[in-house]
Amino acid sequence: MASRIINRLRKLRKFLRVGGWQILCRPRVIANYFLNQREQRAKAVVMKSLPSKVEMEISGKCNLRCRHCLRSYSHYPRPQEFITLANFEAILKQLPYTVTLTLTGAGEPLLHPDFLKIVRRARELLPHLNIVVYTNFTLIGKTVTAHELVRSGVSQIHVSLDAASADVYRQVRGADAWDHIIEGIKELLAARSQLGARRPLVGTDFTMMRDNFHQAPMYVELAYKLGVDYIAYPSLLMTSWGYSDGAEGMTKSALIKVMEETRTVAQKLGAPMPIEAYVADPDGWFSHYEELRSNYFENCMFFRNQIQIDAAGNFRLCCRHPGSSHTYGNVLEKPFSELWNGPVIIAARQRQVAGEIPLPPCGEVCVVPDPPLAP
Ligand SMILES: C[S@@+](CC[C@H](N)C(=O)[O-])C[C@H]1O[C@@H](n2cnc3c(N)ncnc32)[C@H](O)[C@@H]1O
Numbered sequence: 001m002a003s004r005i006i007n008r009l010r011k012l013r014k015f016l017r018v019g020g021w022q023i024l025c026r027p028r029v030i031a032n033y034f035l036n037q038r039e040q041r042a043k044a045v046v047m048k049s050l051p052s053k054v055e056m057e058i059s060g061k062c063n064l065r066c067r068h069c070l071r072s073y074s075h076y077p078r079p080q081e082f083i084t085l086a087n088f089e090a091i092l093k094q095l096p097y098t099v100t101l102t103l104t105g106a107g108e109p110l111l112h113p114d115f116l117k118i119v120r121r122a123r124e125l126l127p128h129l130n131i132v133v134y135t136n137f138t139l140i141g142k143t144v145t146a147h148e149l150v151r152s153g154v155s156q157i158h159v160s161l162d163a164a165s166a167d168v169y170r171q172v173r174g175a176d177a178w179d180h181i182i183e184g185i186k187e188l189l190a191a192r193s194q195l196g197a198r199r200p201l202v203g204t205d206f207t208m209m210r211d212n213f214h215q216a217p218m219y220v221e222l223a224y225k226l227g228v229d230y231i232a233y234p235s236l237l238m239t240s241w242g243y244s245d246g247a248e249g250m251t252k253s254a255l256i257k258v259m260e261e262t263r264t265v266a267q268k269l270g271a272p273m274p275i276e277a278y279v280a281d282p283d284g285w286f287s288h289y290e291e292l293r294s295n296y297f298e299n300c301m302f303f304r305n306q307i308q309i310d311a312a313g314n315f316r317l318c319c320r321h322p323g324s325s326h327t328y329g330n331v332l333e334k335p336f337s338e339l340w341n342g343p344v345i346i347a348a349r350q351r352q353v354a355g356e357i358p359l360p361p362c363g364e365v366c367v368v369p370d371p372p373l374a375p
């Protein structure tokens with residue numbers, strides 16, 4: 001109980017730090033947020049609220065070919081292009097109640113030639129936004145400098161490490177970029193303090209797979225020493241997302257052992273990290289750290305929040321859900337408000353209410369944090 005309250009207070013502090021207080025001046029955004037929560041709980045079929053959590057894949061292109069990533073495989077189904085600034089604006093204007101806007105899908109956002117313009121425009125259009133970027137960070141100092149990133153108004157930067165050493169990084173991500181990324185994180189933190197800025201919050205990510213899972217404890221230690229604001233949970237490979245045999249050899253007992261070690265390291269250091277694990281093992285999906293369920297959203301947001309729009313304007317639902325490859329229309333061709341309650345999605349919601357679409361395993365342990373209290 002006490003740890004839950006502490007956790008909530010911590011999240012609230014971060015929320016205020018990334019500029020969340022600006023929401024207080026926007027009653028419609030708040031009203032939509034709470035209506036959306038109610039509609040999710042009630043499993044509404046027709047949604048009166050709009051999503052508060054939106055992922056816009058501004059870049060469908062990438063400069064890496066990580067072995068675990070869907071987009072490195074030939075059957076990759078999505079458009080590999082950059083969104084234009086005009087289209088970005090046209091889409092965001094249709095989603096005025098967004099609270100957390102993630103500028104990443106499957107692709108590298110810092111590769112977008114107008115990345116800074118996009119962030120600034122988002123901030124101008126919706127000043128209250130929690131703007132989040134997931135990045136491989138290999139292009140820091142090349143397409144964008146650390147100072148530019150701080151000045152842009154982005155709220156959170158998640159740097160995907162997926163390793164704790166240069167050799168494992170190369171094995172997983174196929175690039176000799178380790179030293180550059182680590183230096184880049186240091187530069188970003190230094191630029192933030194030089195400029196006296198409160199944001200962006202800087203965090204690291206680690207997707208566990210056969211090739212790197214033994215490094216999870218080392219990853220926590222490394223990230224802690226770097227002084228990042230949060231160390232995201234080591235999450236587990238979605239085998240359906242590419243590297244299909246990448247979980248081989250990660251037995252449940254080996255994984256639990258590594259997670260225990262990781263947790264011990266984090267506790268010893270006092271590292272700011274929630275640990276969560278989920279994976280498709282031979283018995284189905286499992287969550288090791290059951291107690292963390294209550295810290296996250298207790299229900300799957302699929303169908304009613306947490307939407308994705310790709311670089312060509314196609315509207316999809318949460319990318320972690322097994323049914324995410326379906327497109328519900330294009331928001332550049334038809335207004336989002338129509339698609340959001342279009343016949344296909346309504347039929348899907350009806351089937352879900354009737355129990356014909358069970359909650360997916362990831363839904364039980366959803367690690368997509370509920371906005372605006374992102375990790
Ligand atoms: C798809 S990438 C896009 C952003 C950016 N290019 C990057 O690498 O951070 C976002 C995150 O998804 C993770 N990811 C890629 N393939 C995955 C998979 N099969 N299972 C789980 N996470 C995966 C990456 O490691 C990365 O942390």
Ligand code: SF4
Pocket residue numbers: 062063064065066069070071072106107108136
């Ligand atoms: S994980 Fe990120 S960097 Fe790696 S291929 Fe996928 S989109 Fe690119």
